[in-house]
Amino acid sequence: MEKTYRGKERLIDLIFEFSGIFIMSVGVHCFLVPANIAPGGLSGLGILVRYLWGMPIGLSTFLMNVPIFILSWRYLGRKYTLQSFGAVLLNSVILDYVVTPWLPMYMGERLLGSVFGGIFVGAGLGLIFLRGFSTGGTDAISFLLQVKFPHIPIGRTLMLVDGLVLAFSVLVFRNIEAGLFGVIALFFQTKVIDSIVYGSEHGQMFLIFSDKNKEITERIFTDIDRGATILKGVGAYTMKEREVLLCAARKSEFGQIKRIVREIDPDAFFIVSEVSQILGEGFKPVSGDSL
Known part of the structure; x- marks a missing residue:
């Protein structure tokens, strides 16, 4: 085989x-x-x-x-x-x-x-x-x-x-x-x-620093049907623990995610970066017959 x-x-x-x-x-x-x-x-x-x-x-x-x-x-x-x-x-x-x-x-x-x-x-x-x-x-x-x-x-x-x-x-x-x-x-x-x-695997990665990450995550789930990950971080200046929301999405979904964050927490710190490939659930599969 x-x-x-x-x-x-x-x-x-x-x-x-x-x-x-x-x-x-x-x-x-x-x-x-x-x-x-x-x-x-x-x-x-x-x-x-x-x-x-x-x-x-x-x-x-x-x-x-x-x-x-x-x-x-x-x-x-x-x-x-x-x-x-x-x-x-x-x-x-x-x-x-x-x-x-x-x-x-x-x-x-x-x-x-x-x-x-x-x-x-x-x-x-x-x-x-x-x-x-x-x-x-x-x-x-x-x-x-x-x-x-x-x-x-x-x-x-x-x-x-x-x-x-x-x-x-x-x-x-x-x-x-x-x-x-x-x-x-x-x-x-x-x-x-x-x-x-890269084709349609091009996308964007979002890092969101907010005190309302739970609400933002729920809206991303319901409005865009995207998953997210909450990471544990420590502020370098305050040395206080805080949560960081990580989300990967297609470029066409950038406007929706930005609007969700702005509506829930206008004071959130928001980082967007380009990624060449996003593979896995909701995107192109890692395994199988895909090239």
Whole structure:
């Protein structure tokens, strides 16, 4: 039974990886290449190499990953390196031998090219990240930089690498609009990745400090049908014990919770923070067939 489950999971992994790489390749070849847009990453460098010397994007991307594979094997481990190697190799084959020879390029407005290029690349990467895979490239570069400079956040190193590629694209294409359209493509790419990976699991967490937490909790139960948790806390200044109400909810429920707190205790202290995922009862289940 366990082997059957693992086989099913592996098959799903392969389907998502293949589909994600294919969709990402469509975005690169059909929209970004004809618009002369290189929105960061090694695929962006591959677009620049193709523009300068005519080398296939998949091949150039693979060659650029070779030194990264070597460093990754030493510092990030065998499993990560082999998985990244397989994804990069599959990406090179699909892009150069499946998508490029058979699918036409969009030769219309560059703005539409940047938008749809970002959407397709983001959708492809989102499917890949959804199953916990990596495509190597800038992801691996960021992890390697973390080994040397652990105090620098990964997100910041990704922005640095993508920013350098965008700046380089302006010099190569000799057109400042190439960088501006690249920013647009990168924006849509990021938004689509977040929507696929997190989807409706995005939400908000509320911390409510009030002397009327019991009344607030009852109203949240009845009006919104949401659960809540009462935590024990100690005020740092007064050193007195007090209760803290914790509640997780969808963004659409923010206004209702805020109104409830304001009506019951206008003097309550109210903290709202964004959360990327909320899993469990009332939201997406943790277990089961969910991705």
